[in-house]
Amino acid sequence: MTDLDTAPVILVTGSAKRIGAAIVKAAHRQDYRVIIHCHNSQSEAQQLSDELNQIRPHSAKVLIADLSVINAKDRLDTFVKASIGAFGQLDVLVHNASRFYPTPITSITSIDNEQWDELFLTNAKAPLILSQALLPYLQAQQGCIISLLDIHAHNKPFKDYTVYNMAKAAQRMMVQSLALDLAPSVRVNGVAPGVNVLPETDSDQALEPTLQHSIVDSIPLQRIGKPEDIAHSVLYLIQASYVTGQIIDVDGGRGLTLAGGKY
Template identity: 30%
Template sequence: MSLVETNVLKDGSKKLAGKIAIVTGGSRGIGAEIAKTLASHGAVVVINYNNSPDAAENVVQDIANEGGKAVTCKANVSNLDEAKSLIAFTKERFGKIDILVNNAGITRDRTFKKMSEEDWKAVIDVNLNSVYHMTSSVINEMLDQKYGRIINISSIIGQAGGFGQTNYSAAKAGMIGFTKSLALETARKGITVNAICPGFIETEMVAAMPDEVLQKTVNKIPVGRLGQPQEIAEAVLFLAESEYITGQCLNVNGGLYM
């Protein structure tokens, strides 16, 4: 049975029909694929972006071409007030928020010896503090409706570390701890909180790696290839539909970290 078939109910409707989802950093790469996948299974998706309005609109158009519905909303989610405005926009437009995918992220890779305070703070703000900003702004809404799916896009680097990535690793590891603790607090209230830890996925970020370094990385991956953004999106879809999985880290890394 195909993935599409398993996400269609007997009456022909889609399992996420009527659900409202926000995807931060949804204009490109993994975020764009997550937005498209959720929309293809019935959710209305708010695609958050900060610096890429044209890319975000292209994702909306791709979704519309497939019969789905999505809108864009600009917000720098590393800023609490702007995160609140994104939540307010979504609630005013659609009346509720059912699914939050905390995907926004940046890198500022340097060895720790050379890492500036600015490098540190920028990565922590975008990758970790944004998770607090977005989740704290939506959690009461989810508690009131007794339903919510919070999915945090962490990383293999938050589990195993990465050379020159102490800031990124700290932020992504923090997301895992956040996930487990919030899951404990909300498990009896209809809310699940999970993390996905991608390995090396074929995105612009990975493509920027030097060819020699990238090939050495691929050689270490047991399945012998980079992951695809769609494979992360399918994991998000799985967790968005699940009712009995919470507080977990779903590793999608080709066996690189077990």
């Protein structure tokens, strides 16, 4: 058991539930002190923090912030101070927060600036600016940055998701660029999920059962992945001290057969 005062610290954006929460739990089991970032899911974040603090007191804290803080220096400074103030250091930064929705371009519908700004903010701009703002603290710990990407961000775009595809492709290039720019003091890697979490059933992205079956049929391993599969790869990259600039696809083999244009 690591002494609490010397235990490494991980910040995961958008980690109140789903994949983000799985990463937080996996890191906590490895004796990390965890910072659970959220914006709208405050009750879920606090519940997760309480659960982890029951296991190991004073090992989890909640950080509430809209990622648009990156657009104002004073708000960004407040975010950084809160992040470092939680435990006094930062060893791992995981970019998990993301917005995901279609932006079809047809004779009837069009892509607007609000969609562009929101999708690029969460999937490209915020990961870059937060990495820059927190860089001195990561360098002090010889730490690492990990981005959650998408198997569709590389040559196999979703149909009707043009802006999301572009933003995730930018984030993928950010991983590779920062791996060069920040070496040797900070490692930078990515994890690209396939279908590891289905959209929530009460959301506007919910999938019909027939479509879910079709998705499973397209996956060589013949099953939907789990958030824990992503968390396992993130923990591997945290510990892999000679790996940087790499992107691990965690998709059950789906990328081998996917032609693009489908969910």
